[in-house]
Amino acid sequence: MLTKRIIPCLDVKEGRVVKGVQFVNLRDAGDPVELAEFYDSEGADELVFLDISASHEGRETMIDVVEQVAGKLAIPFTVGGGINTLEDMKRVLRAGADKVSLNTAAVNRPELIKEGADFFGAQCIVVAVDAKYDKDIRSWRIYTHGGRKATDWEVLDWVKEAVRLGAGEILLTSMDQDGEKKGFDVKLTKAVSAAVSVPVIASGGAGKVDDFTEVFNEASADAALAASIFHYKETSVAEVKDYLKKEGVPVR
Amino acid sequence: MIGIVDYGMGNLHSVSKALERLGFEYKISSDIYVLVEMDGLILPGVGAFPDAMEILQETGLAAFLQDWAYAKRPLLGICLGMQLLFKESEEYQLTEGIGLLPGRVERFKGVNAQGEVYKVPHMGWNKLSFSGNDHPLLKEVEEGHVYFVHSYAVKTEDSSILLATADYHEEVPAVVGRGNIMGTQFHPEKSSTVGMNILKNFGKIVEEAKENE
Numbered sequence: 001m002l003t004k005r006i007i008p009c010l011d012v013k014e015g016r017v018v019k020g021v022q023f024v025n026l027r028d029a030g031d032p033v034e035l036a037e038f039y040d041s042e043g044a045d046e047l048v049f050l051d052i053s054a055s056h057e058g059r060e061t062m063i064d065v066v067e068q069v070a071g072k073l074a075i076p077f078t079v080g081g082g083i084n085t086l087e088d089m090k091r092v093l094r095a096g097a098d099k100v101s102l103n104t105a106a107v108n109r110p111e112l113i114k115e116g117a118d119f120f121g122a123q124c125i126v127v128a129v130d131a132k133y134d135k136d137i138r139s140w141r142i143y144t145h146g147g148r149k150a151t152d153w154e155v156l157d158w159v160k161e162a163v164r165l166g167a168g169e170i171l172l173t174s175m176d177q178d179g180e181k182k183g184f185d186v187k188l189t190k191a192v193s194a195a196v197s198v199p200v201i202a203s204g205g206a207g208k209v210d211d212f213t214e215v216f217n218e219a220s221a222d223a224a225l226a227a228s229i230f231h232y233k234e235t236s237v238a239e240v241k242d243y244l245k246k247e248g249v250p251v252r
Numbered sequence: 253m254i255g256i257v258d259y260g261m262g263n264l265h266s267v268s269k270a271l272e273r274l275g276f277e278y279k280i281s282s283d284i285y286v287l288v289e290m291d292g293l294i295l296p297g298v299g300a301f302p303d304a305m306e307i308l309q310e311t312g313l314a315a316f317l318q319d320w321a322y323a324k325r326p327l328l329g330i331c332l333g334m335q336l337l338f339k340e341s342e343e344y345q346l347t348e349g350i351g352l353l354p355g356r357v358e359r360f361k362g363v364n365a366q367g368e369v370y371k372v373p374h375m376g377w378n379k380l381s382f383s384g385n386d387h388p389l390l391k392e393v394e395e396g397h398v399y400f401v402h403s404y405a406v407k408t409e410d411s412s413i414l415l416a417t418a419d420y421h422e423e424v425p426a427v428v429g430r431g432n433i434m435g436t437q438f439h440p441e442k443s444s445t446v447g448m449n450i451l452k453n454f455g456k457i458v459e460e461a462k463e464n465e
Contacts, residue, residue, distance in 0.1 A: 040444075121300070
């Protein structure tokens with residue numbers, strides 16, 4: 001049976017992991033390679049690196065990070081952030097990433113999804129969406145630019161279009177739940193998961209181990225992504241997986 | 253020395269990095285004159301079957317790999333690389349494969365026997381189940397989880413080539429092998445300890461083949 005995936009997410013800026021990571025047992029808590037190895041050893045099924053560098057130099061550094069991670073890890077990893085062209089995808093994938101994640105650039109120019117899928121195969125192309133509930137449309141609206149800019153897209157319309165163009169996976173972040181630690185957005189995740197034929201990664205809101213059970217059992221998520229709950233050691237990947245096992249959720 | 257066949261459709265980096273970690277020497281090449289000097293070959297692959305076969309035919313690599321396999325030299329196909337070892341695929345149109353193993357590559361139906369819709373691709377970690385057929389590729393490997401990403405799977409009448417399967421709404425051939433011809437549908441280079449042990453076994457098979465030459 002296919003297992004549910006637990007995916008820690010690391011924000012990387014100018015080659016360093018940021019957003020306060022509390023890892024006393026590591027030599028250097030800001031080193032993405034060291035953190036990646038730590039999560040791998042804990043049983044993470046996959047990793048996501050989000051490059052939040054503002055500069056060109058930062059992006060160049062990210063390529064080095066990808067190469068080093070690829071050299072050390074024997075689990076898949078995705079790189080997102082600042083990928084705007086097919087050339088950007090080529091550089092990241094050739095450096096050893098398994099998947100790229102597209103967000104704003106895909107909304108701005110949806111053909112980018114198709115270009116990537118045609119060149120590398122749909123399995124390499126993750127479309128990340130930031131969704132926020134909008135009572136005017138009685139559904140969730142897609143936001144871009146790190147959640148700063150509202151678009152005209154309704155979430156289900158957009159994810160269906162993304163999959164039609166070749167998205168192999170949807171990374172779905174609930175802006176309403178993100179940072180709240182009150183659990184994943186079950187309604188949103190369930191709706192998106194039912195709307196598309198490809199796997200859906202739920203993101204935003206993980207606050208306790210039970211939240212993971214809920215998003216898998218009630219929202220049919222295929223994977224769940226979290227950042228701070230793991231970075232701040234409020235729980236660990238191993239603990240979450242042990243708990244899920246006890247609850248009868250298939251995990252590795 | 254292990255040769256990684258570069259025909260423009262593989263995630264060569266992660267396979268080569270995995271071999272490096274295991275301490276096996278390798279060379280990535282598209283040149284038949286280079287590859288023929290190797291002791292074993294890995295055929296990686298990501299993408300569409302017809303595109304891959306077209307390149308393999310045009311470059312002469314398909315015929316070269318057939319000769320290689322008939323000479324009983326070790327060959328490991330990974331993911332699409334495994335599917336290419338079979339007789340044919342129905343991806344987009346019926347396309348002839350390299351034809352070293354009996355079977356056809358077919359798309360997951362996306363609907364199970366009960367009429368329930370399931371997701372395609374089969375993506376993520378799934379558990380291996382050994383068939384009981386013995387092969388050195390699985391020596392001392394545990395029946396653990398490995399990482400799959402594929403929308404097409406092999407269908408074969410010949411159960412003697414099935415070494416391990418995984419359950420995804422049907423029995424999915426996960427490891428196949430007949431003597432020197434081997435394949436994994438999943439990505440061993442992305443499958444943590446289980447995958448690394450399989451690659452280590454392939455490396456040993458290659459070393460033994462070299463000694464026996």
